[in-house]
Amino acid sequence: MRSLRNQTEILVQTSADFPVELGAEVVYGTDSAMGKIVSKYNLAKIDLTTQAVDQYILDSAAKSKEVWGADPDLNAVLNFVNGLPTYSGGDVSMKQAAGVSTRGDALLNSMAGNLYGSSSDRVGAKGVSDDLKIKAHDNKPFTVKTNPLQDLLSSRFSQIVSKVQLNTIVKSINYSGDKIVITDKEGNQIEAGKVIVTTSLGVLKGGGIAFSPALPLPRLLL
Numbered sequence: 001m002r003s004l005r006n007q008t009e010i011l012v013q014t015s016a017d018f019p020v021e022l023g024a025e026v027v028y029g030t031d032s033a034m035g036k037i038v039s040k041y042n043l044a045k046i047d048l049t050t051q052a053v054d055q056y057i058l059d060s061a062a063k064s065k066e067v068w069g070a071d072p073d074l075n076a077v078l079n080f081v082n083g084l085p086t087y088s089g090g091d092v093s094m095k096q097a098a099g100v101s102t103r104g105d106a107l108l109n110s111m112a113g114n115l116y117g118s119s120s121d122r123v124g125a126k127g128v129s130d131d132l133k134i135k136a137h138d139n140k141p142f143t144v145k146t147n148p149l150q151d152l153l154s155s156r157f158s159q160i161v162s163k164v165q166l167n168t169i170v171k172s173i174n175y176s177g178d179k180i181v182i183t184d185k186e187g188n189q190i191e192a193g194k195v196i197v198t199t200s201l202g203v204l205k206g207g208g209i210a211f212s213p214a215l216p217l218p219r220l221l222l
């Protein structure tokens with residue numbers, strides 16, 4: 001679950017004494033890993049495709065696709081975004097790959113940049129396309145009707161929640177020996193047989209974690 005949930009400056013904005021969804025409430029894929037957990041718990045779902053018609057903002061006006069009609073800039077953005085799973089162009093940013101007009105820029109930024117956690121001049125079209133190609137679920141968006149996803153996760157993973165160590169910034173991972181040694185910011189060490197690193201690529205590219213031996217260069221250039 002997104003680190004968003006651990007951001008106290010956001011959490012404190014609610015005075016409720018029960019968990020409140022603060023964004024990050026949409027599950028993508030009725031048959032995705034998360035979708036299957038929801039199904040197993042037999043929770044009531046809301047199919048988000050039936051709740052509202054998508055609105056697209058151009059010229060500071062929000063209108064549905066039908067109302068915009070044959071608007072060339074809207075269609076250029078939609079064609080690019082919808083065609084991402086079969087994108088075969090170069091390893092360039094969404095903005096460069098889409099080559100849409102200045103009028104369509106903000107729309108492209110929201111659909112191909114912000115959606116992937118950054119901006120269209122920073123998100124790579126090829127990387128996203130490769131990811132979409134291997135997506136094995138139906139990608140249908142839904143939300144859970146009554147239970148916050150936070151409850152769902154802490155219930156499903158209740159046996160490991162107590163083992164999770166929060167607020168522990170890893171500074172180095174030494175995997176040169178039989179045991180892998182993880183060292184945190186305070187100098188505390190943990191030994192492990194296997195380590196899975198799921199920080200963002202930005203952390204890896206910025207050298208936030210020192211790997212010994214160093215990660216292969218191609219990995220850092222991804």
Ligand SMILES: Cc1cc2nc3c(=O)[nH]c(=O)nc-3n(C[C@H](O)[C@H](O)[C@H](O)COP(=O)(O)OP(=O)(O)OC[C@H]3O[C@@H](n4cnc5c(N)ncnc54)[C@H](O)[C@@H]3O)c2cc1C
Pocket residue numbers: 001002003004023024025026027028117168169170171198199200203208209
């Ligand atoms: C406002 C917002 C709303 C969203 N809404 C949805 C939604 O409704 N549905 C949906 O499916 N997706 C949503 N997303 C996207 C989703 O949150 C991300 O795709 C997902 O969280 C990515 O998961 P991750 O594990 O790859 O990265 P993250 O969740 O970012 O996890 C990476 C973790 O690594 C930790 N880390 C970084 N460096 C170190 C270090 N040196 N040592 C130790 N730990 C470190 C970070 O603190 C972080 O907790 C939303 C995103 C945002 C910003």
